[in-house]
Amino acid sequence: MATSADHPLAACATEMDFDLDLNSINIVDLDFREDTLYFIETVKQEFSKLDKRCVILRNTKNRVLVILKDGKMAVFEEMRDSEIKDNAPRTQFIIQHYKETMPKGLAVAISVRTEKKIYTLSCKNKKLHFKEGTAPDKIDGKEQDVLFYQEGIPGHNDKMQFKSFLYPEYYLACKENKGRFKLILKKGCQDEEGSTRFLVQNCTKTDS
Template sequence: MATSTNYPAAACATEMNFDLDFHSINIVDLDLRDDTLYLIAEETVKQEFSKIENRCAILRNMKGRVLVIVKGGKMAVFEEMSDSEIAANAPRTQFIIQHYKETTPKGLAVAISVKTEKKIYTLSCKDKKLHFKEGAASDKIDYREQDILFYQERILGHDKMQFKSFLYPEYYLACKQEKKGIFKLILKKGCQDEEGSTKFIVHYECGKTDSLE
């Protein structure tokens, strides 16, 4: 199965055919269940992830706005910032992208956390609702915690990235402009639009320790 390296420009970043939502599976009579679907569902449950490394990163949208944690760590927005302002607002502008190795590799699986002055928060898309929940991502993740996992995918011909939900493969992290000029980090269905809302600039080595201790 293809990884996230070569993709047509007009298509979504991924070629992975991983459309199974574990939470949407209905338990039915074994005699009536499709054997192929059952085997795929069973594989999803067995899939486990082991942490490889942490990397510190600054995340920007296509317009160059910087992602920053606000409201006590519960929400993230994009703001225009100079390099000095990014440093002045650390650690809320500095995210920890944690890379994981899958039991059956299907791409670059990551979790996104932030270590604020007081607490650690990790991005979750549980029930298709994007939020930062308190606590660091585990070193090992099974099906009970896969709401924090995303596939980080490079876009062909660009130095941009997309982040696709592991649990909900049709949904991507995106930037959405709301009232009063606020640009929020959201979970969006689909990966294409004229504004490039699902495309991100990832700048590593932001000068912060990658430890979440």
């Protein structure tokens, strides 16, 4: 299984920008067959479920991400190791890895199993929320709102960024609002505070 270290993406990685001088390109006359064109037109990006891991997520100030009791919002709070364990399973997030038909990065979904329900993080319509239900086994056009690309940060092996699949300019981030540090969807990932950078620590599920 590939890990984020296998995908050394630069911080704030974006889709490739092909700005080419067409006059400098040598045009090659290729004999495309009809079945080849049919394949190109019909191939679709699909995601199939691979392995998963339990993680604790922290922001750059070492605050721990915890989902609230309503299951719809997550905030970062200062916690000792004992408090992280005491607040499980709300501090234990599941990163589900996916295999792509046309690999572009490390595709993941982020879920959490609370005492009664499972929620999966969604950025539908650029609005971040946890929706009830597990991460899909297969994604072939629907439910792409739960997909993110987990990107490594050069020089920081333990820190990651999560870019929305549907909205490549948007990243998961931490934002302070009235004394609370909320998990949000933020356009761009360049700021002095490093709001889009997260420490990802492996953990062992303590709930049944």
